Amino acid sequence: MTGLSSIGVYLPRPRLERSKIASAWGSRQPAGERTVANYDEDALTMAVEAAHRCLEDHEALTFDGLFFASTSSPYREKQVASVIATACDLPRAILTADFAGSVRAGLAALTAAVRAVESGSARRILVVASDCRPAPAESALEAIFGDGAVAVVVDAKARLCKFVGAAAVAEEFTFQWRTDTGDSVQVQDARFSISHGYLRDLGEVVERVMNEHGVGADQVAALAVASPDDKAAAQLARAVGIDAKTRLVPSLIPQVGVLGTPDPLLLLASALERAKAGDRIVVGAFGEGAEAVLFEAAAGAGPSACRPSIEKAIARRAPLPSYERYLKYRRILGEDETPVELISNVLEARELQQDVRLYGTRCGSCGMVQYPQARVCLACLKREALEPVKLGKNGRIFTFTVDHLAANLEHPMGMVVIDLEGGGRVYVQTTDCTPEDVQIGAEMTLTFRRLHAGGENYNYFWKARPA
Template sequence: MVGIVSCGGYVPKWRMALELIAKGMPGERAVAGPDEDSITMAVAAVLDCLKGVDREEVDGLFFASTTSPFAEKQMATLIAKAVDLREGILTADFASSLKAGTTALRLAADAVKAGSARQVVVVAADCRLGEPRSEHERNGGDGAAALLIGAENVAVDLEASFSVANEIFDVWRRSKDTFVNSWESRFDLTDGYMKSMGEAIAGLMKEKNLTAQDFAKVVFYCPDMRTPVALAKRLGFDPNTQLQNPLFGVLGNTGTASPLLLLVAALEEAKAGDKILVASYGGGSDAIALKMNREIGEIEGRLGVNAHLKSKWLVPDYLHYLTWRGLVAGKDIRVPFSVTYASAPPIFRERDRIFSLHGSRCKACGAIEYPPQRICARCQAKDDFEAVTLADKRGEIFTSSRDPITGELVGLVNFEGGGRIFCNLTDGDLSQFKIGTPVEMSFRKLELLPSDMISTYIWKAIPLRGTEEG
């Protein structure tokens, strides 16, 4: 049967205390860092998902988001390149709906079932903006989740699905809008969320002769804390034992990523034989029934959702958050009169080195070098190299410093097994990048001016996630 072979998640390191948004409000929400967006988070989630997976078996990648940085440019191709998938695959972007992730999941399963793909990665990520100090900002959160869909070595069966479409102006964002808009909440939740979710779930259970008691866990898209509880009660579920923790006050509503991210969190605790119901919302609803074949095994280096949640730093103040989101002008870190803008032709020529972080391994002596070279520095062999990706390798700091002009952190990183890179350092201060400090690579935005025509990305070094809490 077609199902989930592997899964992964990503939650940014940064958390913002809700007290900074609304005085007296407890809890916190996840916040993408100043060099993070939906693409960088998606790459991190896919890398987490593909730990221990043969990437040659992957025939497709579907990316779902309402906050892609480009209105016209497919970003699934960039994500596929960053995680070093081969070029002969199917890629697609799913956008404009908060249920785009589950829709992509259904279509990926159909592709595998039809035999047109062996395995397909489905990744959802969002970095939505609510108006400052609004309910959308308080309830929001940033994050990503990835699922690998296949027909062999399946951990979770996709048993059935049911969808409904509902045309309604409840939550929306036009192309010219910066912030998410919504109508009066009672209308949104009654005629939108409760109606569509209820119909999809009831339709699925009726079609497959299922009852509420058949499910160990139900994973709902959660616009707030109260409404999913009311929906669960209406449908006969026990909110205390069956409803998956929506992670408000810890993570927040991650938009398109929310159903899949909460599903990954549920899978990390589920046992073999458990049935799980997932339901998303956005212009209708997708309801999907799953069954655990085996527990999601622990794979070295894989963090999933729960370990990411434990690894955190608090945003210093509200001004930092507003600056990171571009709502308050920040300092231009570029040197006057320097040419630092991105240029499409050299990026294309060097895409393997820039996006896939390809180095070269000497076939004669095994030495690894970055950037790729024609002559081996160790044995002087010429043009006898093979490509090797360094993106998923760990390393340690050889030296680090702060650029006196831009203030950016930079350093030399020695990779495990060989190879060295000079790169930017992020997600920490200089004290966290002492000589010998273990680090890993993370795909991040390249800082550009708003006047620059294109946005691009590079790999930076970060402290190992899951080993600190601050």
């Protein structure tokens, strides 16, 4: 048996009300709001956040694979799966791969992980789909898109649901794309693309996977299909004979938006939150063809299926004060921070354990945990007994400042000294909070963020956000 044992959901905190987009452009926009990756977030950092939620259920050492799916990886060349694996402190000896190209990559990565575990070539794989898709300003995509990430653990325990079967078709069909030099997603006539692309291809694979496993339309408890807009999924349900009112997993577009590669996983998560053991769930994704997967809910399904619940993930929100702020976050308008020099890969390699895996030093002689890694113990001044130790991610603010002078894209910026649970003191920037949140004693969690850019490269490091 192979299936999903854990789901981590990450939605960035900033939200943009679509009415703000409408008033900026004098256009009509759908109701609700979309998630917006913070200025220091991208598909990589959101993936690390989602992946860490799964690590609350599973020891990092038990993984032997990590697949990353995204159409908006911060790198065209450089594998992001291995960066995520390192930031999650997964073992070195694991299989990693980036899945890209279309929003179908999220489900494709999940299917590949299932096949690998099913075949016995891997024991436990972390699959992370994450997107922060660039939309042209004043386009319809700008309002409908959202940003976020979903991570799932695939293993033989199949605590949440077990894999039953999958079906796929592949065929050239130009609907949404971004060229190698393009800086935003383009879209062809949506009406034709949905009727002759989305409905045709996705309908075909959904019906095929049901037929191949003898599941009638009335036996499907939930249809979790990604949708390019707020209507297409319901059209698809009708086309395959599934009752859209009762069986279609409700769209998250009103509160979240179209995420891209994470969508099928997020809808599956939503279905599992409402499911009971034995329920059949069909998950679907499209993009130059389509793919559908049939799952059967297991004992772990139910309201606590996800970390956190989708409702809670949606509730952690902070509305952006303006549309312009969104443009600034995406570096479309406004002043970016002064770029830094390219950081030497010698330094990066030497400090990888310390800076990315977040290890400090523990003194075997006196027990003090210290960061960054020490050469001589700060407390007992001994050199012999120092050993690397992984730091905790949670702690309390010992002291702080809210700095209006620091070179940063967002002003003012909190800088905090945090005493971590399990020992060690770190000094980091704050994010995802207001100046009022930055107080002595406040509980914070470390989060992997884009620290700065320079020399045509991005640098990532840990910041603190409210726990």
